[in-house]
Amino acid sequence: MGTYVLRRVLMMPVLLLGLVTVAFIVSRTVPADPLSTVVSERQLNNPEVVRAAEKRWGLDKPLTTQYVLYVRNLLRGDMGTSFRTKQNVREDLAARLPVTLELTLASMAIAVSVGLFLGIIAAVRRNSWVDHLARLFALIGSSLPVFWTGLFLLYIFYARLGWFPGPGRLDPRAVGPEKVTGMYTVDALIAGDFATFGDALQHLALPSFVLGWAVMGIISRLVRASLLEVLNQDYVRTARAKGLTERTVIVSHALRNALIPTLTIIGISFAVLITGAVLTESIFSWPGIGSYAVESSRALDFPAIMGVSILGGVIFLVTNLVTDMTYALVDPRIRLS
Amino acid sequence: MNDGKVKTGRYVAALVVAVAVVAAITAACGGDDDDSGGSGGGNNDRPLVIARDMDINSMDPSRAYCDTCQIYLTATYDTLIGLDPKDNKTFVARVAEKWEGNADRTQYTFRLNKKAKFADGTPLEAKDVKWSFERLANVKGSAAYFMDGITSIETPDAQTVIVKLAASDSSFLAKVNASYAGIINSKVATANGASNAKDADTTDKAEPWFLKNSAGSGPYTLASYTEGAEIRLARNESYWGDKPALKEVIIKQVKDAVTQRQQVETGDADIAMQIDPDTAKKIKNKNVTIKEVPSFNFVYIALSPGAKDNKVDLNPKIREAVRAAVDYDGIIQVTLGGGGKKQAAPIPNGFLGTKNLALPKRDTAKAKQLLKDGGQPNGFEIDAIYPNVNVYGVDFNTMMQKIQADLGEVGIKLKLQPVEFTVWVEKIRGDGIPMTAVYFAPDHTDPIQYVQYFGMVPGAPWASRAGSKDKPIVNQAEVDLSAKALAASSDEEREKLYESIGKEMIADAIILPIVNPNLVLAYRSDLEGMHYSACCNLEVQRLKRK
Numbered sequence: 001m002g003t004y005v006l007r008r009v010l011m012m013p014v015l016l017l018g019l020v021t022v023a024f025i026v027s028r029t030v031p032a033d034p035l036s037t038v039v040s041e042r043q044l045n046n047p048e049v050v051r052a053a054e055k056r057w058g059l060d061k062p063l064t065t066q067y068v069l070y071v072r073n074l075l076r077g078d079m080g081t082s083f084r085t086k087q088n089v090r091e092d093l094a095a096r097l098p099v100t101l102e103l104t105l106a107s108m109a110i111a112v113s114v115g116l117f118l119g120i121i122a123a124v125r126r127n128s129w130v131d132h133l134a135r136l137f138a139l140i141g142s143s144l145p146v147f148w149t150g151l152f153l154l155y156i157f158y159a160r161l162g163w164f165p166g167p168g169r170l171d172p173r174a175v176g177p178e179k180v181t182g183m184y185t186v187d188a189l190i191a192g193d194f195a196t197f198g199d200a201l202q203h204l205a206l207p208s209f210v211l212g213w214a215v216m217g218i219i220s221r222l223v224r225a226s227l228l229e230v231l232n233q234d235y236v237r238t239a240r241a242k243g244l245t246e247r248t249v250i251v252s253h254a255l256r257n258a259l260i261p262t263l264t265i266i267g268i269s270f271a272v273l274i275t276g277a278v279l280t281e282s283i284f285s286w287p288g289i290g291s292y293a294v295e296s297s298r299a300l301d302f303p304a305i306m307g308v309s310i311l312g313g314v315i316f317l318v319t320n321l322v323t324d325m326t327y328a329l330v331d332p333r334i335r336l337s
Numbered sequence: 338m339n340d341g342k343v344k345t346g347r348y349v350a351a352l353v354v355a356v357a358v359v360a361a362i363t364a365a366c367g368g369d370d371d372d373s374g375g376s377g378g379g380n381n382d383r384p385l386v387i388a389r390d391m392d393i394n395s396m397d398p399s400r401a402y403c404d405t406c407q408i409y410l411t412a413t414y415d416t417l418i419g420l421d422p423k424d425n426k427t428f429v430a431r432v433a434e435k436w437e438g439n440a441d442r443t444q445y446t447f448r449l450n451k452k453a454k455f456a457d458g459t460p461l462e463a464k465d466v467k468w469s470f471e472r473l474a475n476v477k478g479s480a481a482y483f484m485d486g487i488t489s490i491e492t493p494d495a496q497t498v499i500v501k502l503a504a505s506d507s508s509f510l511a512k513v514n515a516s517y518a519g520i521i522n523s524k525v526a527t528a529n530g531a532s533n534a535k536d537a538d539t540t541d542k543a544e545p546w547f548l549k550n551s552a553g554s555g556p557y558t559l560a561s562y563t564e565g566a567e568i569r570l571a572r573n574e575s576y577w578g579d580k581p582a583l584k585e586v587i588i589k590q591v592k593d594a595v596t597q598r599q600q601v602e603t604g605d606a607d608i609a610m611q612i613d614p615d616t617a618k619k620i621k622n623k624n625v626t627i628k629e630v631p632s633f634n635f636v637y638i639a640l641s642p643g644a645k646d647n648k649v650d651l652n653p654k655i656r657e658a659v660r661a662a663v664d665y666d667g668i669i670q671v672t673l674g675g676g677g678k679k680q681a682a683p684i685p686n687g688f689l690g691t692k693n694l695a696l697p698k699r700d701t702a703k704a705k706q707l708l709k710d711g712g713q714p715n716g717f718e719i720d721a722i723y724p725n726v727n728v729y730g731v732d733f734n735t736m737m738q739k740i741q742a743d744l745g746e747v748g749i750k751l752k753l754q755p756v757e758f759t760v761w762v763e764k765i766r767g768d769g770i771p772m773t774a775v776y777f778a779p780d781h782t783d784p785i786q787y788v789q790y791f792g793m794v795p796g797a798p799w800a801s802r803a804g805s806k807d808k809p810i811v812n813q814a815e816v817d818l819s820a821k822a823l824a825a826s827s828d829e830e831r832e833k834l835y836e837s838i839g840k841e842m843i844a845d846a847i848i849l850p851i852v853n854p855n856l857v858l859a860y861r862s863d864l865e866g867m868h869y870s871a872c873c874n875l876e877v878q879r880l881k882r883k
Contacts, residue, residue: 032759036762084394095564158599282593
């Protein structure tokens with residue numbers, strides 16, 4: 001497996017260069033004007049201001065020169081300065097990634113734990129009211145658009161009932177913990193600040209549930225279908241015939257085999273949520289990667305678009321690699337080569 | 338089912354435990370909210386929270402250019418003169434305790450207050466004013482044009498600044514009153530990469546430094562800025578002027594109006610300034626005060642006879658027909674629930690010279706006659722390309738669909754094409770757009786900015802867009818009148834001149850104002866001093882809790 005992983009890791013820079021090239025060409029050929037991000041609309045007729053802006057942001061150079069310069073700087077670890085935020089893109093991503101990671105990890109924790117639980121009971125109690133209820137819950141979660149769920153839950157649980165806090169990562173007047181990882185829950189724990197930890201956890205609850213619900217529907221349905229298929233296999237019948245408890249049969253024998261397709265979905269969902277939790281981030285005022293990606297795209301902020309593309313590419317490649325490695329761990333019959 | 342099977346009851350029990358955990362978290366959350374829903378207890382130490390969809394383009398005073406920037410810069414950088422919020426017209430002393438312009442408005446002298454000092458204790462002197470104005474001009478940011486026409490800035494002593502201009506400019510005081518003309522601590526800024534040199538557009542490297550620091554003499558200093566999340570302002574404890582009441586001000590990123598409303602209702606936010614009139618009507622909370630005030634923003638449609646893709650003879654009669662066919666009252670009702678006003682000229686209501694201008698009104702019979710007179714008796718089809726935005730509570734799609742229906746009644750067919758703003762900019766800078774819809778907010782308090790942007794005068798963007806880059810449309814009367822207005826020294830004279838300019842701009846019928854939306858100020862009732870400022874959006878130093 002070591003050789004396989006090494007080969008995959010060595011392939012990553014080549015794939016990323018391809019991604020950079022495609023992203024560069026696509027973003028530059030869009031019929032839109034990035035100058036509107038750095039020059040106000042009413043100054044776009046002022047040639048002096050426009051010239052200064054083009055020069056400052058490197059837009060006065062031919063596309064091929066811009067590409068070569070970008071790749072050269074990238075190899076030095078410089079992702080450029082965002083037209084929009086005026087910060088180094090690497091710093092922007094470093095500030096926003098932990099925010100999204102915190103939200104995604106919490107969402108995936110909810111999605112995986114509840115999704116597995118619902119999928120298992122739905123399969124074990126097939127066609128019972130438990131099965132119907134679990135499937136209905138899953139169906140609603142994966143069918144409702146997250147923006148609707150988010151706004152609805154905010155309205156009910158924040159504005160009306162006051163059970164959950166509103167948008168943001170902490171109470172609006174609170175100061176965040178000292179940055180170590182950038183994830184407030186983790187940093188608060190490291191600092192031993194349990195009040196901030198509780199505040200951060202409460203603010204994490206609604207957005208992570210909204211995101212997690214959407215993914216848990218897919219996971220529970222997949223687990224149910226896979227488990228039902230596995231439960232009819234001969235080896236499961238043999239296990240039961242040997243007198244093993246139903247818990248052992250399901251957890252140790254059936255579930256392990258049924259998890260393979262689920263792992264794929266978990267891996268893909270994780271990668272998608274890192275860059276795609278746009279609406280949830282926007283509704284809950286979480287300054288994460290998703291909202292950064294959308295705002296950058298709308299502003300045609302080339303350096304930021306490239307940065308997000310590269311980050312997204314890395315996340316997908318790493319997630320896929322980890323998923324493949326997990327296959328081998330879950331199912332000893334699979335040998336990576 | 339055999340005995341070994343897991344019982345349904347066990348799953349249910351597990352589910353109950355899970356729900357209980359969630360309930361415990363929610364119960365813990367519930368405790369805090371009631372406090373914030375209260376009055377705030379008259380405690381000015383409690384941070385003030387402003388919920389806004391922030392449009393920050395820079396935190397550097399010489400490069401910033403946005404509504405949120407105006408709030409931030411006003412709080413952290415004093416300007417030479419301020420604006421009285423009572424009438425949004427009268428200039429008041431700030432860093433300059435006295436000022437005067439010469440007879441033909443080519444020279445302005447400012448006498449600085451000796452008490453003025455920066456937040457770090459350094460005295461604010463004439464050299465800082467000179468340096469700040471030169472940097473604003475030379476970095477060539479979006480507000481650089483404020484300094485156009487300056488030939489020299491003299492500083493005969495530490496408290497005197499004399500600005501000389503190449504031509505008369507009666508709007509200069511309005512420009513130096515704008516938040517973009519705030520005075521920077523030149524020593525601190527220079528030490529951090531700033532430059533006022535001619536080549537500052539390439540040599541100035543201070544913008545990243547300004548993301549984390551302020552260097553002004555204002556009542557607040559920048560405590561922290563987290564892009565996409567919040568701006569925190571700390572009271573300048575050694576402020577040289579009247580010390581502000583509130584210890585800390587936080588501007589929070591909250592994207593949509595509905596959430597802003599929820600936050601101000603729960604007390605999580607003290608102020609929400611981007612709630613549309615329709616949403617405001619739904620607020621029935623006694624702890625929230627809703628005030629609808631006139632704004633100086635407006636939304637307009639524009640016709641460009643010279644646009645490359647235009648296939649219609651958009652002569653003055655046809656343009657006048659379009660104006661007569663629009664149902665202004667209906668649009669204000671549909672888009673803002675009645676929370677706006679009609680506007681006569683591309684100079685907003687409330688600005689000098691606008692009070693006697695005739696407001697547009699719908700007259701379909703007149704529109705049909707004008708179409709006939711203009712050579713299009715059967716109407717025509719035209720592309721309407723506009724940015725797909727919702728600004729000042731006006732959803733452009735809703736507005737344009739209504740205009741499409743209105744014009745359709747007289748035979749004018751609109752082909753609506755909503756596009757992203759960056760795409761719109763590409764088109765308007767390229768071949769032009771036959772018909773579009775846009776919005777405008779003032780940079781300062783002088784009406785000349787509208788003439789220089791919307792007027793058919795050389796150098797004005799819309800003169801080129803209406804005609805072509807090589808051959809802009811020019812209305813000589815506007816050119817002459819605006820030159821006189823810039824040289825005029827009395828407000829009475831300027832008012833008459835701007836009224837005449839307004840009439841000329843109406844006759845141009847290139848820019849057709851649709852609505853001047855009201856601004857909704859939604860804020861906690863324990864707050865005093867809430868206002869809308871024409872120069873600065875909101876001056877947080879004027880706020881305090883009861």
